[in-house]
Amino acid sequence: MRGSLHLAVVISAALLAGCGVDMPGTPDGNGRVYVAIADTSGYISGEPGVPCYVDSAEVSIQSRTHQFTAVLLTGPDGVVALDDLATGRYYLFARKDVYIENNKKVFAGGMEFYITGEETVEDTVTVGLIATSELMINEIYYTGATCTFYMFDQFVELYNSSSDTLYLDGIILTRHYPAAEPDQDEVDYVKALYAYQFPGTPVTGREYPILPGQFVAIASDAINHSLYCPTSIDLSVADWECFNPLGSDYDNPGVPNLVNINPSRTSDYLIALSHNAVVIATGEEYTYEEYGDHGSIRLIIPLHTVIDGVEYATSATSTKELTINVDAGFAGIGMTKYSGQSVERRELGLDTNDSTFDFVIIAPPTPGYSHVQ
Ligand SMILES: [Ca+2]
Ligand SMILES: [Ca+2]
Ligand SMILES: [Ca+2]
Structure with a gap:
């Protein structure tokens, strides 16, 4: 209860063209999430205030409505993509460990999303420094x-x-x-x-x-x-x-x-x-x-x-x-x-x-x- 996670989720959710219109009655399991992990602090790299996409961030995706967990790493472009998601509500959590003067600092951020049918969810998650709790x-x-x-x-x-x-x-x-x-x-x-x-x-x-x-x-x-x-x-x-x-x-x-x-x-x-x-x-x-x-x-x-x-x-x-x-x-x-x-x-x-x-x-x-x- 320290408000330690500075979540700043930049919402730019967009349905891909063609989706969301006359949504076909497809079976579950074709949802797609495409998320970029960004840092704006300048700590990980780049300049403060300028979004910098984070390579090798660990991204966990867990369903809140059924049993499902996946852990992925972002590529050099700071992006993870996951296909074949069943209809449901999910939570995505991104983290990146950075060593600053030999002290491990954890940057983290998250977002929730809901997927139905063949929808694709695109978003950007900004990670922030977690103040170490006591x-x-x-x-x-x-x-x-x-x-x-x-x-x-x-x-x-x-x-x-x-x-x-x-x-x-x-x-x-x-x-x-x-x-x-x-x-x-x-x-x-x-x-x-x-x-x-x-x-x-x-x-x-x-x-x-x-x-x-x-x-x-x-x-x-x-x-x-x-x-x-x-x-x-x-x-x-x-x-x-x-x-x-x-x-x-x-x-x-x-x-x-x-x-x-x-x-x-x-x-x-x-x-x-x-x-x-x-x-x-x-x-x-x-x-x-x-x-x-x-x-x-x-x-x-x-x-x-x-x-x-x-x-x-x-x-x-x-x-x-x-x-x-x-x-x-x-x-x-x-x-x-x-x-x-x-x-x-x-x-x-x-x-x-x-x-x-x-x-x-x-x-x-x-x-x-x-x-x-
Ligand atoms: Ca124990
Ligand atoms: Ca006693
Ligand atoms: Ca007792």
Whole structure:
């Protein structure tokens, strides 16, 4: 939620002559996309303000409406073309790594497009420098293990991608309120069903450091789950666990606790197995809101305190529940319950605020490290 991706998509979509007029009833699978990747910063080459087409940029194309992914490289003219696309909505993400004074800089940009029949979509995507994010959600393991209804081994992993020591004091980990709200992209807050908080003072506290490059695994319960489900994982070595003193939650005395701060909730930190969102916020500011008829309480958390948020969904056509101002897409598309699979950032520190691209499906889960290490 840092607005880190400077997307400047130059829209020049044009149908090729002859298309779009009396569109023939052709079968799906003849769509074509033809996209140029441009840089106007002058960093990659050329002069600032002048579009410069980018050679060897990696271009990923993923459907938002069906299972399809392709990865291509631009040619010397900065163009990629892909044929035989089925009817559907797609997201295209372009990136180029550039080394400036031995520091890797990532330039990225994206666009969405929709193709029907024999349509060709032509466009230009301008890539911009991604400001490296700092503290972020690196992995969410939520699907459950490959045992009958075993989903108590969930965890969320944080990562410090900055070169500075950061502090977890007072930070809130939420289970996002699982419903779409008509105004969710306009309001300046997010809602939380569950919220667990690190000890310490938000923002100014310096008791709970996370070092540059460090991972912090937060378990629902920090126990060796493989004792209960052989294919599950050992979370007795997790860095933290969630503890709810209002319920009958297990408390591993050797693992420090994030503690429930929603007074109407007695359950442990458990998140949905196929569609939900997880948010981390500074914890400096939040309010309670009653809803429903049973005195239930949810948290209202201002957007300006949100550090990161990730929405996941099995189906690409699910309705967004987390504002696109925090996350434009879904992690985990195609992942099923009790598969033992997890979602993790495809690259350490890469955060475009679109989880469809930032996350990949992995197995087994990797608490405390990354599949790309
Ligand atoms: Ca617990
Ligand atoms: Ca504990
Ligand atoms: Ca991991």
